[in-house]
Amino acid sequence: MSAPAESPDTRYAELVHDAERGGLACRGGFHPGPDDAVPALPDGTRPGTLVLLGFVGDRQWDVFRRAPEAADGLADPLDRWSRRVIDALGARHQGFGVYPNEGPPWWPFQQWAMRAERIHASPLGMLIHPDYGLWHAYRGALMFPDRLGLPPIESRPSPCERCVDRPCLRGCPVGAFTGTGYDVAACASHVRSAARVDCLEQGCEARRRCPVGAAYAYRPDHAGFHMRAFIGRRRSAK
């Protein structure tokens, strides 16, 4: 039987609504093919639809901060919160959760993101969104057995194409970004060092130099949470 028409259906609209209520933004979706490296469903079949869920700016962060996981003092509060919220959303909408930090090997969330909405690679390796800039992330995805009608993907060029100066590439005090790679060891040692105050408390300086989506830049408590997680330090979500 041929696939149904590709217009957003009420199931997708309801998912967007319930995700927002739970504290997550729907980040688009796609109908996976054999090259998308999407996991099989519990019955062994390939999902008909994968929908990404995540954060854009600080809006969803504020919901997480009020959640019990943010204050229980246990490890990985944001991952545990994400799993709880997304699994509940899956139970309600007959979907199955898959998570970015399940690995290695990691599920290719960035590759999926570029299939799900108009989003582009940036010289920092992070994906850039025409509105949110570098200030967004993925908390998980839901896989559905059938094909949901999805919103059309708008055609929008990468902001990096018009960015002649590329201030992001000059922002890192230890030159961790070369435009083709990311020196994780140099970055981590700087963030752990005594001279790291800006990156640790305010977030990655290179990321903050990008002018796109500046209104969505993470507040220090949000950015600092991720930086502490990156260098493996126990943290609270205050």
Ligand code: B12
């Ligand atoms: C391992 C990992 C790390 C490692 C190593 C990262 C590295 N660059 O080597 C560490 C712990 C250091 C790390 C740090 C951070 N990470 Co990280 N990380 C991951 C993770 C779990 C797996 C990445 C991976 O290897 N995928 C496997 C490959 C096969 O997947 P893929 O989608 O096909 O890979 C594509 C990308 O990797 C991309 N790519 C990779 N490197 C580069 C470099 C350039 C120049 C370009 C253009 C593209 C590019 O091209 C691939 C093909 O499409 C992902 C989550 C996930 N599951 O994807 C998050 C993820 C990539 N990280 C993310 C973030 C935000 C960060 C941090 C900024 C966190 C922070 N402190 O705030 C830092 C800085 C990272 C940086 N500047 O690159 C976000 C990126 C969101 C976005 N906007 O794109 C992700 C998607 C997690 C999430 N929950 O949203 N990370």
Ligand code: SF4
């Ligand atoms: S500063 Fe320019 S090149 Fe760098 S990520 Fe932002 S738009 Fe792209």
Ligand code: SF4
């Ligand atoms: S966090 Fe700081 S040291 Fe690490 S890449 Fe960003 S600017 Fe460089």
